[in-house]
Amino acid sequence: MQESFNIGLLIFPDLTPLDFVGPYEVFSRMKNSKVYVIAETKEPIPSERGLFILPDKSLEENLNLDLVLVPGGLGVNRLMENEKILNWLREKSKSSKYISSVCTGSLVLAAAGLLNGYKATTHWLSLDVLKLFPQIDVKEDRVIIDRDRITGGGVTAGIDFALQVVAEIQGQNAAEEIQLMIEYNPEPPFLSGHPKTANADLVSETRASKKKAQDLRKEIAARSIQRLSKS
Amino acid sequence: MQESFNIGLLIFPDLTPLDFVGPYEVFSRMKNSKVYVIAETKEPIPSERGLFILPDKSLEENLNLDLVLVPGGLGVNRLMENEKILNWLREKSKSSKYISSVCTGSLVLAAAGLLNGYKATTHWLSLDVLKLFPQIDVKEDRVIIDRDRITGGGVTAGIDFALQVVAEIQGQNAAEEIQLMIEYNPEPPFLSGHPKTANADLVSETRASKKKAQDLRKEIAARSIQRLSKS
Numbered sequence: 328m329q330e331s332f333n334i335g336l337l338i339f340p341d342l343t344p345l346d347f348v349g350p351y352e353v354f355s356r357m358k359n360s361k362v363y364v365i366a367e368t369k370e371p372i373p374s375e376r377g378l379f380i381l382p383d384k385s386l387e388e389n390l391n392l393d394l395v396l397v398p399g400g401l402g403v404n405r406l407m408e409n410e411k412i413l414n415w416l417r418e419k420s421k422s423s424k425y426i427s428s429v430c431t432g433s434l435v436l437a438a439a440g441l442l443n444g445y446k447a448t449t450h451w452l453s454l455d456v457l458k459l460f461p462q463i464d465v466k467e468d469r470v471i472i473d474r475d476r477i478t479g480g481g482v483t484a485g486i487d488f489a490l491q492v493v494a495e496i497q498g499q500n501a502a503e504e505i506q507l508m509i510e511y512n513p514e515p516p517f518l519s520g521h522p523k524t525a526n527a528d529l530v531s532e533t534r535a536s537k538k539k540a541q542d543l544r545k546e547i548a549a550r551s552i553q554r555l556s557k558s
Numbered sequence: 559m560q561e562s563f564n565i566g567l568l569i570f571p572d573l574t575p576l577d578f579v580g581p582y583e584v585f586s587r588m589k590n591s592k593v594y595v596i597a598e599t600k601e602p603i604p605s606e607r608g609l610f611i612l613p614d615k616s617l618e619e620n621l622n623l624d625l626v627l628v629p630g631g632l633g634v635n636r637l638m639e640n641e642k643i644l645n646w647l648r649e650k651s652k653s654s655k656y657i658s659s660v661c662t663g664s665l666v667l668a669a670a671g672l673l674n675g676y677k678a679t680t681h682w683l684s685l686d687v688l689k690l691f692p693q694i695d696v697k698e699d700r701v702i703i704d705r706d707r708i709t710g711g712g713v714t715a716g717i718d719f720a721l722q723v724v725a726e727i728q729g730q731n732a733a734e735e736i737q738l739m740i741e742y743n744p745e746p747p748f749l750s751g752h753p754k755t756a757n758a759d760l761v762s763e764t765r766a767s768k769k770k771a772q773d774l775r776k777e778i779a780a781r782s783i784q785r786l787s788k789s
Binding site for chain 2 (some may be wrong): 343344345348349350351352355356365371375376377378379380381383406411430450451452466469470471480481482483484486487490491494499501502504506507508509510512513515516517518519520521522524525526530533
């Protein structure tokens with residue numbers, strides 16, 4: 328009997344629920360594996376727009392994890408300066424086979440210094456923020472697997488990400504079986520899912536409406552980079 | 559100021575979390591709308607593989623809903639014979655603009671008699687079950703909009719479903735904006751997301767492994783049909 332593959336999904340206030348539930352749905356269907364939903368404490372976690380999710384483990388419980396996943400969301404800003412979370416991720420990176428993220432979760436890994444020397448990606452709107460980190464080779468692909476780091480693009484990329492992770496760990500057949508059961512043959516109704524294909528006006532209006540929030544995120548990244556350079 | 563569009567997402571024990579969170583992610587980004595997560599009681603709801611979600615409203619709270627959505631999952635079997643839920647859905651169908659489902663949630667709508675005379679779809683593995691209902695015109699498309707009933711295919715179809723619903727209610731621009739922010743330009747890693755494109759052996763093995771569960775579901779559907787014929 329093969330040893331169980333232990334997956335830890337970190338959740339936190341103001342996460343984007345689909346960043347987390349896309350991979351959760353895929354990973355929870357992996358045979359011979361166990362998925363833990365981990366948060367700083369075991370209190371219910373409010374996501375970005377109000378949905379509450381219950382974690383089943385706290386950071387204190389010293390779990391043996393093969394893969395750690397950090398989803399994204401507005402709450403990433405606070406996580407990037409939360410030394411308890413950053414230290415937990417650094418500690419886990421010493422024993423886990425994979426440290427991974429979906430969407431802006433990669434900014435948390437970056438703030439922990441865990442993407443230095445790696446190729447990585449993030450939500451299209453935060454690529455500029457990730458690029459501020461001088462030691463990260465930022466790519467614009469939907470899923471980037473670089474040795475023991477795996478990063479996905481924005482929100483729905485978590486599904487593609489997780490299926491690729493299953494294929495990486497248990498082989499293509501295992502991933503195909505899960506893809507069939509979650510009926511993942513997407514039919515996006517429009518071409519607007521990426522700035523390269525979306526209407527140009529929509530893209531520039533979206534960038535403009537998010538500029539203030541992204542500028543704040545760049546300031547946080549700048550502080551992270553300064554702290555990393557001193558450590 | 560346009561009146562708020564009120565959406566009620568029904569959750570229940572043993573639902574498939576992604577069936578619910580895909581649409582939640584899209585709907586919670588709709589402008590001028592409010593999303594309610596509704597369950598029989600306000601206790602935390604355990605999904606199929608253990609993830610707990612907190613509802614924010616109970617069935618008793620008499621909400622004015624424009625759209626009701628029923629996701630799918632193993633728990634659908636119990637819902638199909640839960641008169642409290644079925645009556646709540648029938649009651650809501652009198653005042654809501656749309657009654658909708660993702661995945662096997664359509665079996666619950668069918669058991670409530672709410673798909674009689676409509677085109678509808680479901681998870682590919684349960685198409686046979688939905689076809690037992692003599693007054694439903696079962697289609698195999700990913701999303702079916704038939705007047706005031708909207709049904710989606712399995713699990714991940716909820717994302718396509720919800721974007722189409724947003725376009726239906728608020729127009730294509732509103733849906734395109736949400737699609738851009740959730741970076742929904744899917745890149746499924748394999749062709750296995752539908753029985754028509756998946757490896758034939760995988761499909762027949764999957765059907766065989768689920769036969770017992772599907773036979774049970776057919777028995778439940780037969781009882782529903784009998785009850786509907788008497789009412």
